[in-house]
Amino acid sequence: xxxxxxxxxxxxxxxTTETASQQTAREFVSPEEMLRQDAEQTSPPPAxxxxxxxxxxxxxxxxxxWWQRWFARRAANP
Numbered sequence: 001x002x003x004x005x006x007x008x009x010x011x012x013x014x015x016t017t018e019t020a021s022q023q024t025a026r027e028f029v030s031p032e033e034m035l036r037q038d039a040e041q042t043s044p045p046p047a048x049x050x051x052x053x054x055x056x057x058x059x060x061x062x063x064x065x066w067w068q069r070w071f072a073r074r075a076a077n078p
Contacts, residue, residue, distance in 0.1 A: 028034040044052070
């Protein structure tokens, strides 16, 4: 008995053809674009997403920029 019968070979060829037709090649201009594409398609595990959200919540809020402080002083002292 032949380990690779014609029917098996035909099925394997059909499977690889279907897989190849589903995958499309894409060129990225930059590594950042590739990472953005990957992030859109891949979601992190729930436990990791929760830990990241907690970590971000603990970060201090950024201070006001110089121009916001300057305009706030000008509005208070007309």
